[in-house]
Amino acid sequence: MPSSRCFSVEIIRFGHSWWINWDRSMYYERNDTAAKTRTTTLNEELGQIEYIFSDKTGTLTQNIMTFNKCSVGGKSYGDLLDSRGEPLEIKEDTKKLDFSWNPMYEPSFVFYDGSLLAAVRRGEPQVCLLFTVLALCHTVMPEIKDGKLEYQAQSPDEAALVGAARNFGFVFKSRTPTTITIEVQGQQEIYELLCILDFNNVRKRMSDILAKMKSRHHAGDPPSGGAPGGAMDVVSVTDPGQTSETYRMRNINNGAFGVPHDGTTVLEDSELSGFALVINGHSLVFALEEKMELLFLEVGCMCKAVICCRVTPLQKALVVDLVKKHKKAVTLAIGDGANDVSMIKTAHIGVGISGQEGMQAVLSSDFALAQFRYLERLLLVHGRWSYFRMCKFLEYFFYKNFAFTLCHFWFAFYCGFSAQVG
Numbered sequence: 230m231p232s233s234r235c236f237s238v239e240i241i242r243f244g245h246s247w248w249i250n251w252d253r254s255m256y257y258e259r260n261d262t263a264a265k266t267r268t269t270t271l272n273e274e275l276g277q278i279e280y281i282f283s284d285k286t287g288t289l290t291q292n293i294m295t296f297n298k299c300s301v302g303g304k305s306y307g308d309l310l311d312s313r314g315e316p317l318e319i320k321e322d323t324k325k326l327d328f329s330w331n332p333m334y335e336p337s338f339v340f341y342d343g344s345l346l347a348a349v350r351r352g353e354p355q356v357c358l359l360f361t362v363l364a365l366c367h368t369v370m371p372e373i374k375d376g377k378l379e380y381q382a383q384s385p386d387e388a389a390l391v392g393a394a395r396n397f398g399f400v401f402k403s404r405t406p407t408t409i410t411i412e413v414q415g416q417q418e419i420y421e422l423l424c425i426l427d428f429n430n431v432r433k434r435m436s437d438i439l440a441k442m443k444s445r446h447h448a449g450d451p452p453s454g455g456a457p458g459g460a461m462d463v464v465s466v467t468d469p470g471q472t473s474e475t476y477r478m479r480n481i482n483n484g485a486f487g488v489p490h491d492g493t494t495v496l497e498d499s500e501l502s503g504f505a506l507v508i509n510g511h512s513l514v515f516a517l518e519e520k521m522e523l524l525f526l527e528v529g530c531m532c533k534a535v536i537c538c539r540v541t542p543l544q545k546a547l548v549v550d551l552v553k554k555h556k557k558a559v560t561l562a563i564g565d566g567a568n569d570v571s572m573i574k575t576a577h578i579g580v581g582i583s584g585q586e587g588m589q590a591v592l593s594s595d596f597a598l599a600q601f602r603y604l605e606r607l608l609l610v611h612g613r614w615s616y617f618r619m620c621k622f623l624e625y626f627f628y629k630n631f632a633f634t635l636c637h638f639w640f641a642f643y644c645g646f647s648a649q650v651g
């Protein structure tokens with residue numbers, strides 16, 4: 230009997246795997262890549278995931294940077310809102326802004342929110358200052374290819390920001406060792422470049438000092454009107470010395486951590502539900518020490534999200550292992566590069582993205598996807614249905630065996646437990 234059950238379970242699991250492989254909603258046409266189930270035994274566990282560990286670079290960003298939103302003077306631009314002020318979903322047929330009035334525009338640039346363009350056309354000082362700064366404060370080099378202006382940037386985010394300024398009419402034209410030339414709404418402006426302070430991890434910003442203006446822009450600077458909407462306060466742990474201090478923090482007043490001297494007040498879950506914990510690799514070394522790891526886990530689980538930045542592949546695996554070991558929960562790790570392999574192998578379920586960083590992650594995974602966004606469907610649709618089907622099957626299996634065995638058992642009273650057949 231057990232062998233027939235195992236065989237039937239395997240048939241169902243095999244079927245689930247094919248449903249996942251054949252799902253057109255998880256097929257990525259551009260790369261001609263469908264979802265692939267590399268193991269048949271974990272389908273029903275997809276519906277029971279409690280903790281997801283995700284790589285960022287490549288997995289989430291695809292290493293493609295686009296200018297989608299900005300906040301100027303406390304006002305958020307980039308979302309399309311309906312008449313009630315609710316954000317509208319951007320679909321393929323959503324109307325894109327027309328930048329063809331700008332002779333330097335790039336046809337590939339896409340933006341939907343007309344209020345930002347209207348603010349530029351009205352000449353709103355803060356919006357114009359933002360784009361002027363974006364056009365001036367960077368290390369991009371311009372070049373003319375086939376008569377067209379193109380940018381060579383060290384990083385994709387620089388290219389995205391300078392490109393956005395260009396499309397909104399603040400065109401970075403050329404640079405010499407001492408000057409930067411931009412074109413603002415058709416008018417040429419030349420700035421004398423006095424000094425460049427390169428980006429570094431201590432200042433977390435780069436600065437240009439120019440003859441007529443001092444500019445400083447940094448993506449992490451809080452906007453003057455408070456953070457618009459992107460919902461959580463961030464508790465940042467970037468200094469190894471802070472690690473133990475921060476974990477002793479036990480109350481929150483108006484979004485700020487406080488440190489009571491007795492350290493005895495225990496946080497209610499709800500108090501931290503809107504917080505994210507950011508911890509870097511150096512601090513994680515201390516956080517994962519034996520005497521600290523449970524405190525790290527406790528604080529991490531109270532937060533809405535935990536971001537571990539600049540960590541080694543081994544540390545990724547240790548964090549997964551920490552949750553797996555102490556929370557007794559089903560975990561999933563998703564990544565796209567060779568540095569995610571240890572994390573993918575440690576979690577109960579490993580998902581590999583067949584992206585631009587090779588196939589190592591896919592080869593060590595249980596499920597391979599072409600895009601991160603397909604994870605939602607894999608877990609909430611296939612995971613849910615696999616779990617339901619397996620439960621139904623086991624209920625039916627129990628019912629069938631019970632009915633089958635009961636007849637024999639009942640007949641045994643009549644045949645006196647002999648071997649007589651009915």
Ligand SMILES: [Mg+2]
Nearest residue numbers: 284286287566
């Ligand atoms: Mg990666």
